[in-house]
Amino acid sequence: MARKRGGGGGGGGDELRWLGTYGDAVTLLLAFFVMLYAMSQVDSTKFQLLVSGLGDPFKNKTVIEGILEGGTGIVGQSYPSEPSAGIEGIEINLGEAVPLPPDERTDQEAEDGEYLVTQSDLMEVRDALAGVVEEYGLTASIGMEVDIRGLVVSIATDDVLFASGSPVINERGKDLIAAIAPILDRFDNPIRVEGHTDTVPLNQNGYTNWNLSADRALAVLALLQNTHGLNPTRLSATGYGEYQPIASNSSEDGRRQNRRVVLVIEAGGPATPGTPSQQPAAQVGS
Numbered sequence: 001m002a003r004k005r006g007g008g009g010g011g012g013g014d015e016l017r018w019l020g021t022y023g024d025a026v027t028l029l030l031a032f033f034v035m036l037y038a039m040s041q042v043d044s045t046k047f048q049l050l051v052s053g054l055g056d057p058f059k060n061k062t063v064i065e066g067i068l069e070g071g072t073g074i075v076g077q078s079y080p081s082e083p084s085a086g087i088e089g090i091e092i093n094l095g096e097a098v099p100l101p102p103d104e105r106t107d108q109e110a111e112d113g114e115y116l117v118t119q120s121d122l123m124e125v126r127d128a129l130a131g132v133v134e135e136y137g138l139t140a141s142i143g144m145e146v147d148i149r150g151l152v153v154s155i156a157t158d159d160v161l162f163a164s165g166s167p168v169i170n171e172r173g174k175d176l177i178a179a180i181a182p183i184l185d186r187f188d189n190p191i192r193v194e195g196h197t198d199t200v201p202l203n204q205n206g207y208t209n210w211n212l213s214a215d216r217a218l219a220v221l222a223l224l225q226n227t228h229g230l231n232p233t234r235l236s237a238t239g240y241g242e243y244q245p246i247a248s249n250s251s252e253d254g255r256r257q258n259r260r261v262v263l264v265i266e267a268g269g270p271a272t273p274g275t276p277s278q279q280p281a282a283q284v285g286s
Helices: 011-015 018-040 044-053 061-065 107-112 119-135 171-184 209-227 252-258
Strands: 142-147 150-156 191-196 235-239 260-266
Touching (some): 119 142, 119 150, 119 171, 191 209, 209 235, 209 260
Parallel strands (some): 191 235
Antiparallel strands (some): 191 260
16 A cells, blocks of 8 residues: 555654755865955965975975066065174174065055065165164174065064163164164154063062063163154064073073064055064074
């Protein structure tokens, strides 16, 4: 005997089971296209910088020489490194640069603010700062590098900016900041000031390396703003304590390298929340 369909009031549900599978498929398709859309919103500037940066360390001839006839590469031209300088056991690189993309600002954007966005912009500032570094005899204590973040200037604190354990800028440090401030004041890029220490505890009634690193960054920021007139909307300060080392704290030489203040002159436009400089421009010593 043939089975009746729809009997007992439950047969109709069997015929609609496909709706569950269909709904799942539609949901998966929606999630897939949302993911594709999100991936399409890549910051082209930073992506091009990242790809360009692979040219030198990995000897990528495709990036350096280009794959298109008559061109210098899809994402830019590789720039040679200049000679390194530093003290024994410490490598200071003043010239290793990652190409930045062409300046794509509109006329209106240029009127609203002059931002350094090109390779030549940042290299020009780097060269000007390098002249100050050489004049003060601090080649072994200051490192500079252009990377995906922008221009990164790493300054040793020992006998350059601060006395040991002190958050007060010394006279030599004030003279150095006074020399570089006019160069930094020529443009509108955000400047992030980062303080770093070694692992030696301070033991000053609860005043820790966190406090010291933050106070040193704030001291440099305050000097740039209050004494040299840099726009405070460009400036930010962060203290990383002992937790972003660039060398081992097991030796005095390594600890000297970790005691530093880093200025990150960000590439591009107005200030946005930045990524901590876990690997500053160079290892620096006193």
